[in-house]
Amino acid sequence: MDRLANKRILLGITGSIAAYKAGEVVRRLRDAGAEVRVVMTRGGTEFVTPMTFQALSGQPVHLHLLDADAEAGMGHIELAHWADAILVAPASADFIARLVLGRADDLLSAVCLASRVPLVLAPAMNSGMWHNPATQANIRTLQSRGVLILGPDEGKQACGEVGAGRLLATEPLLAGLSEVFGRGLLTGKTVLVTAGPTREAIDPVRYLSNHSSGKMGFSIAEAAVEAGARVILVAGPVTLPTPDHLQRLDVVSAGEMFDTVMAHIQGVDIFIATAAVADYRPLRVTENKIKKKAERMVIELEPTPDILSEIKARYPGLFCVGFAAETSDLETYARDKLQRKGIDMIAANWVGPAAIETEGAFGSDTNALRLFWPDGEAELTVAAKPKLARQLIGHIVQCYQNRPPRSKHTDTKVVSLPDVKRTPGS
Numbered sequence: 001m002d003r004l005a006n007k008r009i010l011l012g013i014t015g016s017i018a019a020y021k022a023g024e025v026v027r028r029l030r031d032a033g034a035e036v037r038v039v040m041t042r043g044g045t046e047f048v049t050p051m052t053f054q055a056l057s058g059q060p061v062h063l064h065l066l067d068a069d070a071e072a073g074m075g076h077i078e079l080a081h082w083a084d085a086i087l088v089a090p091a092s093a094d095f096i097a098r099l100v101l102g103r104a105d106d107l108l109s110a111v112c113l114a115s116r117v118p119l120v121l122a123p124a125m126n127s128g129m130w131h132n133p134a135t136q137a138n139i140r141t142l143q144s145r146g147v148l149i150l151g152p153d154e155g156k157q158a159c160g161e162v163g164a165g166r167l168l169a170t171e172p173l174l175a176g177l178s179e180v181f182g183r184g185l186l187t188g189k190t191v192l193v194t195a196g197p198t199r200e201a202i203d204p205v206r207y208l209s210n211h212s213s214g215k216m217g218f219s220i221a222e223a224a225v226e227a228g229a230r231v232i233l234v235a236g237p238v239t240l241p242t243p244d245h246l247q248r249l250d251v252v253s254a255g256e257m258f259d260t261v262m263a264h265i266q267g268v269d270i271f272i273a274t275a276a277v278a279d280y281r282p283l284r285v286t287e288n289k290i291k292k293k294a295e296r297m298v299i300e301l302e303p304t305p306d307i308l309s310e311i312k313a314r315y316p317g318l319f320c321v322g323f324a325a326e327t328s329d330l331e332t333y334a335r336d337k338l339q340r341k342g343i344d345m346i347a348a349n350w351v352g353p354a355a356i357e358t359e360g361a362f363g364s365d366t367n368a369l370r371l372f373w374p375d376g377e378a379e380l381t382v383a384a385k386p387k388l389a390r391q392l393i394g395h396i397v398q399c400y401q402n403r404p405p406r407s408k409h410t411d412t413k414v415v416s417l418p419d420v421k422r423t424p425g426s
Contacts, residue, residue, distance in 0.1 A: 003178040003179075003181040003226060004029065004032040004033060004034045004174065004177070004178050004181070005032060005033030005034070005244075006033055006034070006035075006386070007033075007034045007035070007084045007085065007181060008034070008035050008037075008082055008083050008084045008085075008384075008387075009029055009034045009035070009036050009037075009083065009084065009085055009086075009087055009177070010036075010037050010038075010039060010079060010082070010083035010085070010086045010087070010111065011025065011026060011029070011036055011037070011038050011039070011053075011057075011087050011088075011089065012038075012039050012040075012041075012086060012087065012088035012089070012091075012095075012108045012111075012112070013038060013039070013040045013041070013044040013048070013053070013088075013089070013090070014040075014041045014043055014044050014088060014090060014091055014092040014094070014095040014108070015041055015042070015043020015044050015046060015047065015092050015094065015095075016043075016044075016047070016090035016091075016092045016124045016125060016167070017047060017124075018089075018090040018124035018166070018167035019044050019047040019048045019090060020047060020048055021089075021090070021167050021170070022038075022048070022053070022089055022090065023048070023052060023053065023056055024170050025087075025089055025170055025173065025174070026038065026053060026056040026057050027056055028170050028171075028174055029174065030056075030057070030058075032174065032178075036057045036059065037057065037059050037062065037079065037082070037083075038050075038053040038054075038057050038059070038061045038062065039061070039062045039063075039079065039107055039108045039111060040053070040061055040062075040063055040108075041095065041106055041107075041108050042063075042106070043092065043094070045063070050063060062079065062107055063107065064107060065105070065106055065107040065110055077114055079107075079111045079115075080111050080114040080115035080116075080117075081382075081383060082384075083111075083115060083117050084117055084181070084384075084386070084387055084390075085117050085118045085119075085120060085177065085180055085181070086111065086112060086115055086117060086118070086119045086120065087120045087122070087177055088108070088112075088119075088120070088121050088122065089120075089121075089122035089124075089150075089167065089168075089173060090122060090123070090124030090125075090167045091121040091122055091123050091124065092123075092124070092125055093123075093125045093129045093130070093132075093135050095108070095109070096121065096123065096135065096138050096139065096142065097134070097135075097138055099112060099121075099138075099142060099147075100138045100141050100142060117387070118146075118148065118180040119146075119147045119148070120147070120148045120149075120150060120176070120177055120180065121142065121147060121148070121149050121150070122149075122150045122151050122152070122167055122168050122173055123139070123149065123151055123152045123165070123167075124151075124152060124165065124166065124167035125152075125165050126157065126161065126165055127157060127161050127162070127163030127164055127165040128161070129165070130152060130163075130164050130165040131163075131164070148176065148179075148180060150168050150172070150173055150176040150177070151166075151167065151168030151173070152164050152165050152166055152167060152168060153166040153167065153168050153169060154166065181226050181390075185227045185228065185393070185394070185397045186224060186227040186228045186229035186270075186393070186397060187227075187228030187229070188228070189228075189229045189230070189269040189270060190229065190230045190231075190232070190267055190268045190269050190270075191221075191224040191229040191230070191231050191232070191268070191269065191270045191271075191272065192231075192232045192234065192261065192264060192265060192268045192270070192271050192272070193217055193220055193221040193224065193231060193232070193233050193234070193272045193274060194217065194233075194234045194235075194236075194257060194261065194272070194273050194274055194275035194277075194307070195214045195216070195217020195218055195220075195221065195233060195234070195235050195236065195238070195274050195275050196212055196213070196214030196217060196235050196236030196237065196238040196240075196275055196276070197209050197210045197211070197212040197214070197236045197237065197238075197275070197276050197277075197278070198236050198237075198251070198252065198253050198254045198256075198257055198275065198276075198277050198278045198304075199236070199237055199252050199253060199278075200253055200254065200278045200280070200281035200282060200304070201253070201281075201282065201285045202282050202285065202286070202290070202299060203285065203286040203287075203288065203289050203290045204286075204287075204288065204289055205289045206289075206290070208278055208280070208281065208282070209237075209278065210276050210278065211363065212236070212238075212275070212276035213238065213240075213363045214235060214236065214238035214240050214275075215240065215363070215364075215365065215385050216274055216323075216367055216385050216388075216389070217233075217235070217272075217274035217275060218233070218235075218238075218240050218243060219385040219386045219388070219389035220272055220274055220389040220392060220393065221233040221243055221246055222243040222246075222386065222389065223386070223389040223390045223392070223393045224270075224272075224393055225243060225244070225245050225246050226390070226393075227393055227397065229270075230246075231245075231246040231247070232246070232247045232249065232264050232268070233246050233247065233248045233249070234249045234251060234257055234260050234261055234264075234275070235248055235249070235250050235251070236251060236252070236257065236275055236276075236277075237250075237252055249264070253278075253281070253304075254277045254278050254281060254304035254305060254307070255281075255304065255305060257275065257277060257307060258304075258305040258307050258310070261307055261311065262311075265311060265315065265318070268318065269318075269319065269400075270318075270319045270320075270321070270396065270400060271308075271311055271318055271319070271320045271321070272321045272396070273307060273308045273311075273320070273321065273322050273323060274323050275307075276323075276325065277304060277307060278304050279303065279304060280301035280302065280303060280304060281301060281302060281304050282299050282300070282301060282302075283300040283301060283302045284300070306341075308320060308322050308341055308343060309340075309341045309342075312341055312342050312343055313342075316342075319344050319396075319399075319400050319403065320341075320343040320344055320345075321343065321344065321345045321346070321347065321396055322337060322338070322341060322343050322345070322346045322347070323346065323347050323348070323349075324337050324346055324347070324348040324349075325348075325349055325350075325351040326348060326349075326350060326351065327350070327351060330348050330349075330350060330370065331348070331370065331372075333348070334346050334348035334370065334372050335372055338372050338373070338374070344373060344374075344399060344400075344403070345371060345372070345373040345395075345396065345399055346371070346372050346373075347369045347370070347371050347392060348369065348370045348371075348372065349367055349368060349369050349370070350368070364385075365384060365385060366382055366383060366384055366385065366388075367382070367383070367385050367388050368380060368381055368382040368383070368388070369388060369392060371392070371395055373399050376399075378395055380392065380395075
């Protein structure tokens, strides 16, 4: 159940007598740390009032497809973007049939159609309806499209019949739902993630740095944990809480980050360099605070260690993912960095005035990424950073698994490069 903590779960409730059991589902989801929003079909409201679920979820219940007060009439899109997963419990035979047809004439079906997150159905209906060939064909069709079906249980039903069709009990239902957040894609692997900014001292008081919040890197580290990896998180100076079940190592400067990464890189399978490492640092750091005396002051800078380039040079078989935050010519600079550093993938995003959709990206709770690798690319549209991180981990795993066997990190030896020139960038 730990996998449900901090997840956004959209619960759909359709027209089944089992709708009354959904109240317990909401309560248990919140107990597990999930945020819950409820969408009810018209049939669902015939069994339980929306007020019940509003009280249990602490959020307004969504009912209508065309609601002028919901995101200028586009509420289904907003809900589709908000959710980390959609659970329909109970899912009636009628709703299942409508999903197969791709219907979108009510709010819940429209949200399911518009969403790209995992969809989980918990069927509940009369035993005869469940065993009907039409329903079974519909279930097989949805499963072939990647929809997860949980249940139904067998037993005595409200109609008096005995057989399959009862809504799955809450405990196994939530256990099944939690599996969509951790399918073990990285089980047995070690992932090292860098996150946040670095600070390069000018004097004991002042430093050079950037606006990185570390949110994207921390989300990626958490997504890797969910995927089953052992995760080492090397974090620059940020105030974010430490995600569960990983090792966090705090650093301040680019030099400290380089040394820490080098000290822990042995045995790592995937290196994800999310940190916004300073490209330059002051050549000399004064022992005492610099006083404001002269009209102008010149600070001479030198390059910081290029962590990503040096790691890839020393461990050519290590799967390395870089990041590129750009204010112009995003694709050009990202592809150049991919080739120049010889890495396996790069995730690029707009920052500053160019990042209109994500309010500048730095410090924002949302982001958008363009991914490039030697023989492909992908676009991850604007989403909450935890959700985006899970999508990124999925692409990383796919590229990692599709590499030629000879290039794997475990088949290579460390290359000793004592005289490697440290160039700007990371």
